[in-house]
Structure formats: structure tokens, C-alpha cells
Amino acid sequence: MKCPFCGSLQDQVLDSRPAEHMSVVKRRRECSECKKRYTTFERPEEISLMVIKSDNRREPFDRKKIWQGIDRACRKRPIAAETIDKIVNEIENELMGEYVMELPSSLIGDKILQKLWDIDLVAYIRFAAVYRKFGDVDTFMDELKKLKKEHTKRQKGQSSK
Ligand SMILES: [Zn+2]
Missing domain, CATH: 2.30.30 (SH3 type barrels.)
Known part of the structure; x- marks a missing residue:
């Protein structure tokens, strides 16, 4: 400026x-x-919000990248493009409001996971698989079982309110 x-x-x-x-x-x-x-x-x-990557390199915040990441996770799921737009807008606004100049890339991943969790479990798992880089099938299956249990519990909790 x-x-x-x-x-x-x-x-x-x-x-x-x-x-x-x-x-x-x-x-x-x-x-x-x-x-x-x-x-x-x-x-x-x-x-110019900068994103600090896990290897400490910095790159400019890129809304398109977030969009693509979410879009990939939502492929063939019953999720409208407007919903993805809404999520990206929410994430962008939250980050712009909370961070002055720089933010860790892990924080963006966490925010995307939070949003997907509420929208579609399959999309959540797909994104988590790429983002957390599950090393092997067993770890992935364990995580999957845990998630399903948590998710069912939470949905039951919500509907009984
Ligand atoms: Zn001056």
C-alpha cells in the first residue's frame, strides 16, 4: 500500500x-x-495474504486452489456448485478476518475439513485422505470407522434436539 x-x-x-x-x-x-x-x-x-506451507515456503493465498481442492473431494456427490462457492467464501472471509498477513496452510485444510464435515461425509473423507496423507489402507480404514461412528452420533444428537 x-x-x-x-x-x-x-x-x-x-x-x-x-x-x-x-x-x-x-x-x-x-x-x-x-x-x-x-x-x-x-x-x-x-x-496479499501469504500462506506458509509445511516446508516453510510462502505462497500467495489462492482462492482457486481451495475451490479446486473442495471440488475434487465433492466430485459425483450431490453437492451443488453454489454450496462449494459458499464454503469457499466462508473460509476466505474467516481467514481474512482472523489473519493479518500470513497463515499456516494447515489452517486452511482444517477449515475445509470442518465445512465438509457438516455437508458430506464422503467428501470429507476424500479431502482428509489427500490432506492428511493416510499412509496405508489400515490407517485409513481405522480413521473411517472412527469418523462414521462420530458422525452418526453427532447427527443423532442434532435430530433429537
Ligand atoms: Zn508515510
């Missing part, structure tokens, strides 16, 4: 939060040169 007072490109983000029904993110910034503070309103696609 260019400082409106001195034109410097060096700044520090002090605070970041969604504004106006989440379509814009409001950021409080401080110029590193003149130390004056100013507020910016940014559309999510303009924000």
Missing part, C-alpha cells in the same frame, strides 16, 4: 477485519516511514 501522506510503500498492518457484509476487508495500517496511520478498504482478491 502506498502511504497517502508520504508515498512510501513500506507499511505495517495493525488490524484487519471484514467490513460491509464481509465483501470488503478493512485494514488499519501504519506507514513505516512517516509513522502516520491510515485505513484501507480492500477487496479480498486485492489482499
